Amino acid sequence: GGIATLIGTPPNLIFAGFAQDNFNIEISFFQWMKIGLPISIVLMVFIWLLLTKHAFKLNKVGFPGGKEEIKRLLFKMGKISNEEKKILFVFTLTIFCWIFRKNTINLLIPNFDDSMIAISSAIILFIIPSKDKKEPILKWKDAVTIPWGILLLFGGGLSIAKGFQSTGLDTWIGEQLSFMTFTNSFIIILIVVAGVNFLTEMTSNMATTAMLLPVMIPLANLMQINPYLLLVGTTLAASCAFMLPVATPPNAVVFGSRLLKISDMVKTGIMINIFSIILILIMVYFGIPLIWEVS
Numbered sequence: 488g489g490i491a492t493l494i495g496t497p498p499n500l501i502f503a504g505f506a507q508d509n510f511n512i513e514i515s516f517f518q519w520m521k522i523g524l525p526i527s528i529v530l531m532v533f534i535w536l537l538l539t540k541h542a543f544k545l546n547k548v549g550f551p552g553g554k555e556e557i558k559r560l561l562f563k564m565g566k567i568s569n570e571e572k573k574i575l576f577v578f579t580l581t582i583f584c585w586i587f588r589k590n591t592i593n594l595l596i597p598n599f600d601d602s603m604i605a606i607s608s609a610i611i612l613f614i615i616p617s618k619d620k621k622e623p624i625l626k627w628k629d630a631v632t633i634p635w636g637i638l639l640l641f642g643g644g645l646s647i648a649k650g651f652q653s654t655g656l657d658t659w660i661g662e663q664l665s666f667m668t669f670t671n672s673f674i675i676i677l678i679v680v681a682g683v684n685f686l687t688e689m690t691s692n693m694a695t696t697a698m699l700l701p702v703m704i705p706l707a708n709l710m711q712i713n714p715y716l717l718l719v720g721t722t723l724a725a726s727c728a729f730m731l732p733v734a735t736p737p738n739a740v741v742f743g744s745r746l747l748k749i750s751d752m753v754k755t756g757i758m759i760n761i762f763s764i765i766l767i768l769i770m771v772y773f774g775i776p777l778i779w780e781v782s
Contacts, residue, residue: 490726491527493519493585493601498696502722504645505700516601518711522719524772530727532690533762542755557774559654569618577615581608647694651701661705672712676720679703681764688734688760692725699725713781727763730756749762 489496493516503514567575584592584604592599612625651657667675687695699721707714728734730753732742741747775781 490723492516493522495523495525495694496726498722498725499523501645501693501696502700502718505648506718508645508649509704513600515589517587517589518779520586522770522774523723525774526723526766529766530759530763534759537755537758542751542758553613570624573615573624574612577608577611581605598732623692643697643699646699647697651698657701658705660702661709664702664706664709672710673768673772674714675706675710675712676716677764677768679706679717680720680724680767680771683721684727684760684764687725687728688731692728692735696722696725713776715775715779715781716771719775720767722769723771724764727760727767728756729759 490499493499493514499519503519506514581604585601588599588601588604592604609625613623614623616622617624638702683695683699700718703717703721704714707717716743726735732739732749732752738752742749742752
């Protein structure tokens, strides 16, 4: 699901920042969704069918007393509060502005971008009063508990990418891959997507994206193909690691339940990896030229 939106997973944001720095082109929230959302939906359906019909066959879909338990928990939660309604409104408004920014806000304020929308939403939460009217919905003592380290990791990723370019390391690595000039662009994209997919099983997807995106531009120039094909392929593949617990935090959480063995994850995950490679390859090679109108 993370690949569906620009804010869903760090590699997407790193790619957007990288494209802005190198091509002075802004990747909008809606523009990314046109690529990421179809992949996410198809992948979700495939994984559901694979897990329930093949890998772990479910004899019973439901469990006795399930509906009653859900009703009990909903009753315990009570009605939606005034503060929750306000937060839901701000959240919905933020998503709407992200998706339809170019057809709404930019008609009045041309330079208003996605980051400004996010900042504006946060400011609104600091201003809107709570039910007792004495304090805002979002207080500073709550804001300081936000995991700001993620932003530092994101900034570090962009710094690594800039370091690759400023030292010329990206060009050198791209030249070392010149042996791939014997083949066509379809095979090159396949090699890149598959390589990144399995590399991410052992490294952070953020670090993988930050290190490899700078390399893709000289490689694309060497192969005489549009760099977006390799950049987007790398970004998407970095978020599709399903085999090992160390690959992504969700994998580690699932493995931590102790209901699965590593062998179970590898046997099922490799099938999902292979399917995701094929799906990304098709979308990148055939979809991007049509959807983003690039050569």
